Amino acid sequence: MRILVTGGAGFIGSHLCERLVNDGHTVTAIDNFSTGRASNLTNLVSSSSFALIEGSILDSTILSPLIKEAEYVFHLAAAVGVFNIVNNPLASLLTNIRGTENVLEAAYETKTPVFLTSSSEVYGKNISDSLKESDDRILGSPVTLRWSYSEAKAIDESLAYAYFVEKQLETRIVRFFNTVGPRQLGAYGMVVPRFVKSALANEPITIYGDGNQTRCFAHVYDVIDAVIAIAFADNTIGKVINIGNDFEISINGLAQKIITETNSKSEIVYVPYEEAYGDGFEDMERRVPNIELINQLVGWKPKRDLSAMITDISAEMKKSS
Numbered sequence: 001m002r003i004l005v006t007g008g009a010g011f012i013g014s015h016l017c018e019r020l021v022n023d024g025h026t027v028t029a030i031d032n033f034s035t036g037r038a039s040n041l042t043n044l045v046s047s048s049s050f051a052l053i054e055g056s057i058l059d060s061t062i063l064s065p066l067i068k069e070a071e072y073v074f075h076l077a078a079a080v081g082v083f084n085i086v087n088n089p090l091a092s093l094l095t096n097i098r099g100t101e102n103v104l105e106a107a108y109e110t111k112t113p114v115f116l117t118s119s120s121e122v123y124g125k126n127i128s129d130s131l132k133e134s135d136d137r138i139l140g141s142p143v144t145l146r147w148s149y150s151e152a153k154a155i156d157e158s159l160a161y162a163y164f165v166e167k168q169l170e171t172r173i174v175r176f177f178n179t180v181g182p183r184q185l186g187a188y189g190m191v192v193p194r195f196v197k198s199a200l201a202n203e204p205i206t207i208y209g210d211g212n213q214t215r216c217f218a219h220v221y222d223v224i225d226a227v228i229a230i231a232f233a234d235n236t237i238g239k240v241i242n243i244g245n246d247f248e249i250s251i252n253g254l255a256q257k258i259i260t261e262t263n264s265k266s267e268i269v270y271v272p273y274e275e276a277y278g279d280g281f282e283d284m285e286r287r288v289p290n291i292e293l294i295n296q297l298v299g300w301k302p303k304r305d306l307s308a309m310i311t312d313i314s315a316e317m318k319k320s321s
């Protein structure tokens, strides 16, 4: 297939491009390099089945012709990362809402299937034991800037779903829970690469809040397996599907595990949320995915544990330092 990947130079996008090319597809990636890097695609530059276009999904003159040429679109381009969203709320909202509108509008012209990547952030502060796709969203005020990412991703889902039910556009929506692995940048507040980087340098590991909040992490290689399984199955059309690993660990436990597994001498320091993100910042205590639906539809389950994630991330960091 001829496939377009928006955000293809990003963390998850670059792994997806590699996988698609390895599977025999011809892939074009569009990226504006805001958080992505051309160097993420080094393994593909010499491939005749791959092209990287620098441009924004907000520019329809670039995006529409690329979608016209494609037989399938994976839409990953987005403004991501809590720091990024809180510091650049307007640009983030525009990218995440208007950008998705542009993708869906152009795809509808040519009836090109769209795979939309949403986020567990849509569940907001819902701290249920196991978040199912149909569960309620619990959000703070729209002017608590953190929630604007959740709002934008939810609007993206509603838009894609409306194209599916009203216009029969083939859409698939996934909600990624925390995904980690090589190429992920800590600079945007992503906790695992940030902790691993500090641990490898024996520098203090900074925990925001008291560290009792829990998180679940999935290895990006498992996530790519899930994406591929969902993208090319017929029983996933028009569905919203969680992708994540349901093993839960506290942030304190995570820091401790990273220190142990990297043989680090790092100490742990605590910084209040307000100091890190500004006044009125809200975080969720936990967010655990229910992964029954994906298992039932395509038989996927995560295979790699947290130790594999820490090993792979530290190996990459050691290589590039």
Ligand SMILES: NC(=O)c1ccc[n+]([C@@H]2O[C@H](COP(=O)([O-])OP(=O)(O)OC[C@H]3O[C@@H](n4cnc5c(N)ncnc54)[C@H](O)[C@@H]3O)[C@@H](O)[C@H]2O)c1
Pocket: 006, 007, 008, 009, 010, 011, 012, 013, 030, 031, 032, 033, 034, 035, 036, 037, 055, 056, 057, 058, 075, 076, 077, 078, 079, 080, 095, 099, 117, 118, 119, 120, 121, 175, 176, 177, 178, 179, 180
């Ligand atoms: N990594 C996670 O844990 C996670 C969790 C939930 C959802 N997601 C979603 O997965 C997708 C990929 O995220 P990621 O973690 O790889 O982050 P990333 O920042 O590495 O990837 C996003 C990519 O989009 C590009 N981009 C941003 N604005 C653009 C624009 N206007 N035009 C073209 N390209 C643009 C960036 O340069 C970057 O390469 C995003 O949609 C994100 O919301 C990721």
